[in-house]
Amino acid sequence: MPKQYRSFGGKPVFLHALDTFLNHRCCVEVALVHPENEAEHVHKLLEQLEPAGFAKLVLVEGGAERVESVRKGLAAIQSERSQHFMVHDAARPGVSGVVIDNLQAALQKHEGAAPALPIVDALKFWDKASVRSVSRSDLYRIQTPQAFRMSKKQELTASSDDSALDEFELAEKLGFDLTLTEGSEQLSKLTYPQDFERLERLLFDWETRTGLGYDVHAFEDGAQVFLCGIEIPHEKKLKGHSDADVGWHALTDAILGALADGDIGDHFPPTDPQWKGAPSDVFLRFAADLVRSRGGKILHLDVTLICEAPKIKPHRDAMRYKTAQIVGVDADRVSVKATTTEGLGFEGRREGISAQAIATISLPSKSRLKDKAE
Incomplete structure (x- = not known):
């Protein structure tokens, strides 16, 4: 370009x-x-x-x-x-x-x-x-x-x-x-490419924002689950209008929250048939592109998956790299973790999986150039 x-x-x-x-x-x-x-x-x-x-x-x-x-x-x-x-x-x-x-x-x-x-x-x-x-x-x-x-x-x-x-x-x-x-x-x-970042620092004041995302999906009969873009063999699958990737749904909401731009349901209504079975990378990429369209940068993404099964640790790095690829950042800016509820609640009873996510972004809040011009 x-x-x-x-x-x-x-x-x-x-x-x-x-x-x-x-x-x-x-x-x-x-x-x-x-x-x-x-x-x-x-x-x-x-x-x-x-x-x-x-x-x-x-x-x-x-x-x-x-x-x-x-x-x-x-x-x-x-x-x-x-x-x-x-x-x-x-x-x-x-x-x-x-x-x-x-x-x-x-x-x-x-x-x-x-x-x-x-x-x-x-x-x-x-x-x-x-x-x-x-x-x-x-x-x-x-x-x-x-x-x-x-x-x-x-x-x-x-x-x-x-x-x-x-x-x-x-x-x-x-x-x-x-x-x-x-x-x-x-x-x-x-x-040169590096001139863009240097001059943006000179011309704009920047503010750091955070957004919180949370999502839940129940299990139903199936043979695999999609978590943070990775297909994992399992005795059940997650129920949802799209591919029910609970990790990426929570992360999409976190990014939208940092932008103060509604939630995933506002942009991709579950009542709309075009999103039936849609891969969740569509939602996540959309949120990341919104950040860039406003001149912002994604600084860090943190996802916590809460479930008894499947085991997350063997797939954690693959999830990190896949997420980084979709949003366009280095993998060291993406964290994926997992925890259990010690047998408590619907996660403990293996009825479904929940996910929490935090997104940290930087946005140009004010042009220093504009101040001086006035």
């Missing part, structure tokens, strides 16, 4: 920056440049936007190279009400209103501006034969958005020099009067 479409804090990467621009008080028009033949997919993702933003938005099909895509995007900007324009990377979700304000202020005295951060690491030149130091004095990392006066738009887009890495380098070659504004680590570009 292209990184601009990946989920980040509960919505696609590119929507974060798009939201910021569309809601900025000085924004007149936004050209969203998308890859070729992906207009329908982009339209679908844009349904997550506030309806008011669509009035400012125009979609543009990009080209094979960045320079062509930028030219197409700028050509689509028709408004005569703005004195400035900006070019921003979709893979930089951390743009804020403060960054935009600083760029606009800089354009009062200069023809172009870009946010930048000073180089703080020691620099070395290495040609495979030798290593020598390079002074980091007055060196900066350039970020986006890169902003320019609208009066320079024609000159920038008409240039035949396609060798520049970005618009700021092209403006430099054209002799524009340029300056730098204060950049931010929050403006970092998502390039």
